[in-house]
Amino acid sequence: MIYAALFYLIAGLTVFCALGVALSRNVVYSAFFLMGALLGAAGLYGFLLADFVAVVQILVYVGGILVLTLFAIMLTHQIAEVEVSNRSVGRLPAAILVIVTGVGMGLAIFRAPWHTAPSGEPPPTTYGIGEAFLGPYLLPFELASVVLLTALIGAIVLSRRELRD
Amino acid sequence: MIEIGLHHYLVVSLIVFLAGLFTVLTRRNAIGILMGVELILNSANINYVAFSRFGGGGYDGQIFSIFVIMLAAAEAAIGLAIVLGIYRKFETIDVEATDTLRG
Numbered sequence: 001m002i003y004a005a006l007f008y009l010i011a012g013l014t015v016f017c018a019l020g021v022a023l024s025r026n027v028v029y030s031a032f033f034l035m036g037a038l039l040g041a042a043g044l045y046g047f048l049l050a051d052f053v054a055v056v057q058i059l060v061y062v063g064g065i066l067v068l069t070l071f072a073i074m075l076t077h078q079i080a081e082v083e084v085s086n087r088s089v090g091r092l093p094a095a096i097l098v099i100v101t102g103v104g105m106g107l108a109i110f111r112a113p114w115h116t117a118p119s120g121e122p123p124p125t126t127y128g129i130g131e132a133f134l135g136p137y138l139l140p141f142e143l144a145s146v147v148l149l150t151a152l153i154g155a156i157v158l159s160r161r162e163l164r165d
Numbered sequence: 166m167i168e169i170g171l172h173h174y175l176v177v178s179l180i181v182f183l184a185g186l187f188t189v190l191t192r193r194n195a196i197g198i199l200m201g202v203e204l205i206l207n208s209a210n211i212n213y214v215a216f217s218r219f220g221g222g223g224y225d226g227q228i229f230s231i232f233v234i235m236l237a238a239a240e241a242a243i244g245l246a247i248v249l250g251i252y253r254k255f256e257t258i259d260v261e262a263t264d265t266l267r268g
Contacts, residue, residue: 007169011177018184018204027197030188034200037181041207044174048218053227053234057210060234065203065241072196072245076252094190102183109175116171119221128224129231137228144235151239158246161253 007047014040027077031070038062051123174215182208195248195258199241206237 017036024030038061045054133141181204188201210230217226252258 004169007173011173014177015180015184018181021200021204022184022187022191027194027200030197030200034203037204038207041181041211044177044211045214047169048174048214050214050217050227050230053210053214053230056231056234060238061203061207065238068241068245069196069200069203072248075249076196076258091191094187097190098183098187101186102179105179105182106176109172109179114171115220117221118219125224125227129227132224132228140232144232147239148235151242155242155246158243159249 010040010043010047014044027073028070031066031073034069035062035066038066049123050125052126052129171215171219174211178208178211178215181211193259193261195251195260196245198260199244199248202244203237203241206233209233 014037017033017040020033021030021037024033038057042054042057042062045051045057185201185204185208188204189198192198192201210233213226213230213233215226217224217230220226248258251263255263257263
């Protein structure tokens with residue numbers, strides 16, 4: 001009972017914050033709503049017994065990506081300027097497309113014969129994930145480090161003017 | 166009360182995906198569009214972890230979601246560096262104003 005109530009609370013927080021990102025006029029508010037949505041998703045991972053993914057979500061998304069996004073917002077806007085929001089164009093066509101997509105995906109969700117027996121391994125899942133990363137997923141894991149290094153170098157080259165001249 | 170099952174998570178992730186799609190479609194602010202992309206990636210992650218719990222695939226779904234988080238971090242770093250470059254060049258991050266390549 002308490003479990004279900006907590007689930008609905010966190011799911012509601014996630015949905016509310018996601019809609020806030022989509023509908024708020026000010027991009028700074030959107031960023032803070034995004035934080036709520038990311039934290040709510042981390043809570044959902046907790047409910048799904050994925051403790052490691054939940055911690056990674058908080059560390060990388062909330063601690064990294066969101067702070068980076070806020071920095072970019074602050075660097076590209078005059079904070080004192082009132083009109084930091086964007087004029088949203090084409091809300092009606094976008095809403096129609098979103099509703100059509102949602103109905104189609106909703107039908108797929110409720111019609112498909114999913115395998116729904118809960119079978120997740122109980123936490124801590126770090127042992128199994130670590131084994132998988134150094135076993136069957138070793139090549140993607142190493143490639144991921146190359147991708148991150150490339151992204152780092154690319155970001156430095158893109159954002160430093162004297163390196164491009 | 167109904168037990169919390171796979172469908173609950175799928176519906177939450179569907180709504181998050183639709184919110185992200187709407188954000189990407191309606192924003193003219195490049196950072197806003199990137200935030201919509203983050204929402205869409207998050208909804209995919211919720212699905213991955215939910216199927217890993219209910220689909221009987223072991224850790225595979227969680228590992229894929231970790232890869233998605235890693236790629237999202239790389240995407241955010243590169244995307245925001247490009248946005249800052251656009252801001253220096255055009256003095257705005259309105260995606261409608263940066264139409265130099267329009268034929």
